[in-house]
Structures are given as C-alpha cells and as structure tokens.
Amino acid sequence: MSLFIASLNSGSNGNCYYIGNQKEAILIDAGISCRETERRMKRLELSMKMVKAIFVSHEHADHIYGVSRLSRKYQLPVYITATTRNEGRLILKENLIIPFRAYEPVTIGNLSVTAFPKFHDAADPHSFIVAGDTVNVGIFTDIGQPCEHVIRHFEQCNAAFLESNYDEELLETGSYPVPLKNRIRDGRGHLSNKQALQLFMNHRHECMSHLFLSHLSKNNNSPKIVKQLFSAIAGRTEIIIAPRDEETKLYHIRNIPEFTSKPVKRTLESSHVQLSLF
Numbered sequence: 001m002s003l004f005i006a007s008l009n010s011g012s013n014g015n016c017y018y019i020g021n022q023k024e025a026i027l028i029d030a031g032i033s034c035r036e037t038e039r040r041m042k043r044l045e046l047s048m049k050m051v052k053a054i055f056v057s058h059e060h061a062d063h064i065y066g067v068s069r070l071s072r073k074y075q076l077p078v079y080i081t082a083t084t085r086n087e088g089r090l091i092l093k094e095n096l097i098i099p100f101r102a103y104e105p106v107t108i109g110n111l112s113v114t115a116f117p118k119f120h121d122a123a124d125p126h127s128f129i130v131a132g133d134t135v136n137v138g139i140f141t142d143i144g145q146p147c148e149h150v151i152r153h154f155e156q157c158n159a160a161f162l163e164s165n166y167d168e169e170l171l172e173t174g175s176y177p178v179p180l181k182n183r184i185r186d187g188r189g190h191l192s193n194k195q196a197l198q199l200f201m202n203h204r205h206e207c208m209s210h211l212f213l214s215h216l217s218k219n220n221n222s223p224k225i226v227k228q229l230f231s232a233i234a235g236r237t238e239i240i241i242a243p244r245d246e247e248t249k250l251y252h253i254r255n256i257p258e259f260t261s262k263p264v265k266r267t268l269e270s271s272h273v274q275l276s277l278f
Helices: 034-043 067-074 082-088 148-154 168-173 178-185 193-203 223-231
Strands: 002-009 016-020 025-028 051-055 106-108 111-117 126-132 135-140 159-163 210-214 238-241 251-254
Touching: 002 034, 002 135, 002 159, 002 210, 025 111, 025 126, 034 067, 051 067, 051 106, 111 148, 126 148, 135 148, 135 251, 148 193, 159 193, 168 178, 193 223, 210 223, 223 238
Parallel strands: 025 051, 135 159, 159 210, 210 238
Antiparallel strands: 002 016, 002 251, 016 025, 106 111, 111 126, 126 135
C-alpha cells in the first residue's frame, strides 16, 4: 500500500518527477538532460532499470528536453499526444511512441496512470494521477487556474506535486515586461501562491500526507515565502519545496486511513476558482 516519489527537478529550467513502487516506475516529463537525470537517480539510489515509461504533459522545452535521449538510451516508451509530439518536434522511434487520451488509464505493471486536461498555454496540455497499491499521487504543475478537472483529481491524492509559481506582489512589482506578466497570470499560465493555497485548503484529501510545492519562479517567488504560507495551515501534511536545481529526497507515500489532516474550508480575499469544463 505505498509508492515512492521524488522531484528530480522543478522549475522553468526543467521538470522531471519520479513515481514508482518496488518493481517499476515512471517519469512524468523529462525536462533535464539524460546525464542529469541519471545522476540524480543515482544519488537517490534509484536504478534507471526501474523506469518503464515517460509521460509527457506538454511540449514546452522545460518538460521535454531530455525525453528523446532517455527514450533512445533505455528504450523507454513515451506516452504523448500526437499534438504535443508535433508541437514539440520530438524525434522518437516510432515503436516507442504511444498516444494517450484523457481519462483512459494506462497500466504500467502495477501502476495506473490517468491523464486529464488542464488550462495552460500549450497545444494539448495534460496533468496526471498515478495510482498504485491504493495510493494516488497527482502532478499538478503548469496550470493556469484550478478548474474542475484539477479540483476533482486533487481531492483524490495521498500526495501531490502542486504548482505554486509566483507571489502576486513580486510579479506585479518585478522586472518582467507587462505582456509576460499577463501571460503568467491570465488563466492559462501558472498558479499563484494564493491560488495553490486555496486549492490546498479547500480540497486536500483527509489522507494527504505530503505536498510538494513545485515550479517556483526564480524571480517572482521564494521558497521561504511559500514554505511559511503553507506550513501555517498544513496540519499533518508535510510540506516539501521542490527545488529548481537538484532533486528532493525520495519519499515513501502510504495510504493511512488514520491520517486526519482534513480540509479546512476557507476563502482567500480576491481569489477565484474556475469550475467550467473544456
């Protein structure tokens, strides 16, 4: 009744998340080089032989940079939509390309991976739930707003990688040009700290033991701000900041019925949750 998970890197410079059990594992995205992926896996005492597939969320370079090389070297199947493959111009062996569709679970050994659509400024973006041994782990990054798809899946998670990209004040007063600021916060860019916190407070599962705050902006956020914000209301949920230049520890996620970190219904001033389907 457990899974093992780690962030190998999280940020605009590259994203890669490891989820596995005792026998097999998958990578969600591979946005760092093959060599760095291998190094970080080795430091965690994880074998690449455990990895059975790569799932690609969307075509942005920080999510696909290492996909082709990893796939070729280890003969890993790449689960990717046709649109994302075309937009990312990925060079992959045809026999290793496997399309996926939203809400159609993919079985990898004893793991089940289900994709679902999300708001983001990409051609065909998806997030994922990975299930195994009654444990659910969600990957919720590169999300413009917490739509119904995101909320529904977040409520199921024993652990999650949740984007907390920017502090609203730091973004507003920072050096980014206005068009870029608007792209980040326009509902198809990234989740703010406030949006992520609202999602966590109102929709976390009573058995959510770990929350990895992910994809933090280098210029418009800080680990200290995010840690303080979430730790204040985390209860028994452990808060981990996924760094943008190294791996986290490997965490053992269990489904513990006695865990009682229940949602707290609160409202943050000026927050907005988009519930429409698309």
